[in-house]
Amino acid sequence: MTAPGDEQRLRDLEDEIASHLQHAAMDLQARGLQPDAAAREARRTFGNIRIVTAATHAQWRASLFGALQRLWRTATRGLRQAPAAAVGAVLALATGLAAVGTLAVVCDRLWWRPVAGVAAVDQVVRVYPAGFWTASTRAYVEFVDLQAGSTTLAAVAAYRVQSQPVIVEDTIVRARVAEVTDAYFGLLGVRAAAGQVMQPGDADGCVVSASLASRVSGTSESLLGATLRVGPVRREVRGIAPATFVGTDLLPIDVWCALPDQPRDRRSFDGVHVIGRLRPGVSIVDADRDARRVSREGWRRDGAPLTEDVLQLGPLAVTRGVTRPLDVEVARWLLWLAVTLLLAAVGTVTTLLSTRTLASGQARAVRAALGARRWQLTEEPVVLGLTLGAAGAATALVLTTLLVLALVPRLFIGERSWSLPPEIAAAVVALGMASGAGAGLVAAARTYPNRLSTWMSDLRTSRASAPRVLRGVLAVQTCISMVLLVTALLLIDGFRGIAQQPLGLQLDDLYVLTVDPLGAVPEGEEARWLTVLRAEAAARPEVAAAALAHTVPFASSWRTRVHVEGRDPDVAGTQGGGRFNPISRFVSPSYLDAVGTRMLRGRGLRDEDVAGGPSVLVVDEVLARRLWPGQDPLGQCLRLQAPLNPCTTVVGVAEAARHETYFGERPGQYYVPLSQPVRGEVPHALMLRVPRQRDAEAVRASLQGRLGVQGIVRLGPASAGVDDVRRPWRSGALTMTVVAVMAWIVTAAGAFAVAGESERRRMRDLAIRRALGSSRARTALAFLRPTAVTVLAGVLVGAAASLAAVGPLRGVLPQLAVPGPSLLARAALAVMGGVALACVPALRRVLSREISPVLQEP
Amino acid sequence: MAKHLPANRVELLHGTLDLLILQSLRWGPNHGFEIAQHIGRTTDDVLRVETGSLYPALHRLERQGLLDSEWGVSDVGARAKFYRLTTAGRKHLESEQKRWTAVSTAIGQILAHRPDEA
Numbered sequence: 001m002t003a004p005g006d007e008q009r010l011r012d013l014e015d016e017i018a019s020h021l022q023h024a025a026m027d028l029q030a031r032g033l034q035p036d037a038a039a040r041e042a043r044r045t046f047g048n049i050r051i052v053t054a055a056t057h058a059q060w061r062a063s064l065f066g067a068l069q070r071l072w073r074t075a076t077r078g079l080r081q082a083p084a085a086a087v088g089a090v091l092a093l094a095t096g097l098a099a100v101g102t103l104a105v106v107c108d109r110l111w112w113r114p115v116a117g118v119a120a121v122d123q124v125v126r127v128y129p130a131g132f133w134t135a136s137t138r139a140y141v142e143f144v145d146l147q148a149g150s151t152t153l154a155a156v157a158a159y160r161v162q163s164q165p166v167i168v169e170d171t172i173v174r175a176r177v178a179e180v181t182d183a184y185f186g187l188l189g190v191r192a193a194a195g196q197v198m199q200p201g202d203a204d205g206c207v208v209s210a211s212l213a214s215r216v217s218g219t220s221e222s223l224l225g226a227t228l229r230v231g232p233v234r235r236e237v238r239g240i241a242p243a244t245f246v247g248t249d250l251l252p253i254d255v256w257c258a259l260p261d262q263p264r265d266r267r268s269f270d271g272v273h274v275i276g277r278l279r280p281g282v283s284i285v286d287a288d289r290d291a292r293r294v295s296r297e298g299w300r301r302d303g304a305p306l307t308e309d310v311l312q313l314g315p316l317a318v319t320r321g322v323t324r325p326l327d328v329e330v331a332r333w334l335l336w337l338a339v340t341l342l343l344a345a346v347g348t349v350t351t352l353l354s355t356r357t358l359a360s361g362q363a364r365a366v367r368a369a370l371g372a373r374r375w376q377l378t379e380e381p382v383v384l385g386l387t388l389g390a391a392g393a394a395t396a397l398v399l400t401t402l403l404v405l406a407l408v409p410r411l412f413i414g415e416r417s418w419s420l421p422p423e424i425a426a427a428v429v430a431l432g433m434a435s436g437a438g439a440g441l442v443a444a445a446r447t448y449p450n451r452l453s454t455w456m457s458d459l460r461t462s463r464a465s466a467p468r469v470l471r472g473v474l475a476v477q478t479c480i481s482m483v484l485l486v487t488a489l490l491l492i493d494g495f496r497g498i499a500q501q502p503l504g505l506q507l508d509d510l511y512v513l514t515v516d517p518l519g520a521v522p523e524g525e526e527a528r529w530l531t532v533l534r535a536e537a538a539a540r541p542e543v544a545a546a547a548l549a550h551t552v553p554f555a556s557s558w559r560t561r562v563h564v565e566g567r568d569p570d571v572a573g574t575q576g577g578g579r580f581n582p583i584s585r586f587v588s589p590s591y592l593d594a595v596g597t598r599m600l601r602g603r604g605l606r607d608e609d610v611a612g613g614p615s616v617l618v619v620d621e622v623l624a625r626r627l628w629p630g631q632d633p634l635g636q637c638l639r640l641q642a643p644l645n646p647c648t649t650v651v652g653v654a655e656a657a658r659h660e661t662y663f664g665e666r667p668g669q670y671y672v673p674l675s676q677p678v679r680g681e682v683p684h685a686l687m688l689r690v691p692r693q694r695d696a697e698a699v700r701a702s703l704q705g706r707l708g709v710q711g712i713v714r715l716g717p718a719s720a721g722v723d724d725v726r727r728p729w730r731s732g733a734l735t736m737t738v739v740a741v742m743a744w745i746v747t748a749a750g751a752f753a754v755a756g757e758s759e760r761r762r763m764r765d766l767a768i769r770r771a772l773g774s775s776r777a778r779t780a781l782a783f784l785r786p787t788a789v790t791v792l793a794g795v796l797v798g799a800a801a802s803l804a805a806v807g808p809l810r811g812v813l814p815q816l817a818v819p820g821p822s823l824l825a826r827a828a829l830a831v832m833g834g835v836a837l838a839c840v841p842a843l844r845r846v847l848s849r850e851i852s853p854v855l856q857e858p
Numbered sequence: 859m860a861k862h863l864p865a866n867r868v869e870l871l872h873g874t875l876d877l878l879i880l881q882s883l884r885w886g887p888n889h890g891f892e893i894a895q896h897i898g899r900t901t902d903d904v905l906r907v908e909t910g911s912l913y914p915a916l917h918r919l920e921r922q923g924l925l926d927s928e929w930g931v932s933d934v935g936a937r938a939k940f941y942r943l944t945t946a947g948r949k950h951l952e953s954e955q956k957r958w959t960a961v962s963t964a965i966g967q968i969l970a971h972r973p974d975e976a
Contacts, residue, residue, distance in 0.1 A: 012939075013913070013917075015929075015937075015939070016890065016911070016939045017909075018938060019889065019890075019891070019936065019937055019938045020889075020890050020891045020909065022887070023891040023892070023932065023934065023936060023938065024891055026934050026936065027891075027895070046909050047909055047910055048910070051910055052909050052910050052914075055910055056913045056914045056915040056917050058914065059914045059917040059918040059921060060917065060921065152912050169944065470946070635969055761964070
């Protein structure tokens, strides 16, 4: 196929050659030859027209289309000749790139990207606790001290953030509200997109984010002057923040309003975030020194001189206000892991390309001897590398997008949507192309022949060193895979064990309903609402059970001491009126049924158990065993709160249910009717069992309608509490599994390359073995042995490394088991299985190849 | 040294042929056959230009902007593609001529050199 521009040129050249032949024939005729003889002689002396045409064609400047076409042919030819290798290389590269891309998205969000919308952000600093770069809150008095005493900060501001219900134009939204001091907007250099930012002393105004404004009213300007209610306080919207500015933390702010004066308790750090702007020419180091001085002076004034500093100053976006700094550390650690994975993948692609280039060594040597240019000889591996890089990058983009959308929100801060920024997508593509081109160049450089006579010696040298290099890379890849697989399996086993741990609660379709009052409410009003809402919910067909509770499992707890005459359950064998402090649950009669806790003996709480009636309670089996070991708990007397209080009779025993902690010993708990409170306990939550998840929102909306604008009805899964416990395990298991699978793919691709190289290098050796009568099994063994030994070495080193790595991991997750032989064997089998699969194509070629043609090859 | 010989030889031939072609066109446009004939006639057939070298060289020089071409009718009334020097080609020819004269003079001096003349 010829490029469009070349066709015209070729016709022109044909005409030119025809003209040459015509002139030559006429010249010969003029010298006396007959026309036919002259034409024949002219044709003969001209030589090979095809060669002249080809040689002339080679001088033309290739059109862009022609060049692209040629490169495309080179690339597709390379891919067609070894499709399995191409797929392996693309997968390996895509895996490494996707891992790097995904972690780059996380790192970018957590600490690379500067805070948007802030003028000269590098001049803005934040106060951190000494020794920690976590943006935790500081005592308000530290802000006051810095504002008054700092000589290096041009401005100091404080703010605190709360998530709370806000009413804007009769619309109730849950918003993140920042209360800020006067200097806040000026310090950050933020001007309102519409209206104005709050002026100093303006306690009644507020600024809303562009996002909230468009959510509520569709346009920004229409919200100006509107009344906005934050809790009980009414404020007027003075301005709309620019769309680029969402505060200085990772989670976006929706509303900014004035921060009232705070208590000046120097020892309370549950206060405000403090930020400042450097004076011109002042470095952060100088400002930090100055801030420490101001802090020390403040403590000394209060009569408590510091023995060591309690604060430090640092850049605004060290952790971007992340409340879980572990995320940053984990992301940073995983990024390095991903880079290692990418390097291993690039190593695999390089070995695949080198193997392929070595295989075409003779053809390249002949071309070199015939005068082929350096670029013409190196073009093929480089173009093939670029093509693999492009395919790998394209696959990686898809993988990265999937991981960012599906995996990252589960692992890192999930309150905000994640996306793949175009800059990182472009970087992934560029990295993919560069990796491919680099692998191609290395492959070309390793096999570049100077001339035919030196080619074979070069080839021999390459052949001698190639197996060692390839096997070394494979051993490292195997070792990495093994460590990651062992860790992943440990976390999966741990997560499975934790997820299956009996809780004594059926959390699957259980919801917790609470009410956020909008404004101050009279005492007992919230309890009255919940009682009304319980009756309303119980009447709805979507709700299987509804019960009131004073505390919620894994969310809140309450303990009331109990007294058992003649016993001290805390000290075994001790007699006397001791005290015991179990968990006390004040619930409505249907509670145990609603949360799925089974009754073991006796009866549960009933509607007849009312105030003024006989005091009753239900104990769980743990408490029953501890209070009355070997005795029947039913009918026993417990005195709640004080030893002289009246008896409360045990009417039933329930199964042990976890309430405060997921792990560890259970302190025991008992259930008392809400109608018989001890210290004025009232319901704070409604437990609802809604079998179909899709009905939950309808139930909430219906109850919100019943409550009106007195408060916001919130409904959340009861499993939210245990999710906090399970999340690190699930995140760890998921991340390590994904990374381990990626490493496994890279290892398999590496084994594929090694097997391919080994096949070509040992082709004659193996053919001779077979010719001498070696069986297929023996030939296979001889072929696989070097790779198997390499992999086995990698597996053993990996197993030892993973045993060593578990120690530090158990520091973070104490429940993590030590890998046993079974787990190590599973990981080893997975690694070796992948390697075995990758060796199959080469092995099949070795065993199926005809022997004699191989031996006849030079 | 030896392993670079083929590349040097090709380079030398290319350069020489280019000079001969440019010089052949110094006095006016000509077509491929006549250029080859002119070189042969002028050197008493010592130098013969093969078509396999002539046409690639003509097209390369045209690509480099040293020659320009257009179709016309030759002295014998046949259609032919005529090449002529461009301004850049003329300048290139002059500089190459100077270089060639310097090189050939130097080589001549070496060949004419006798030890007793030192």
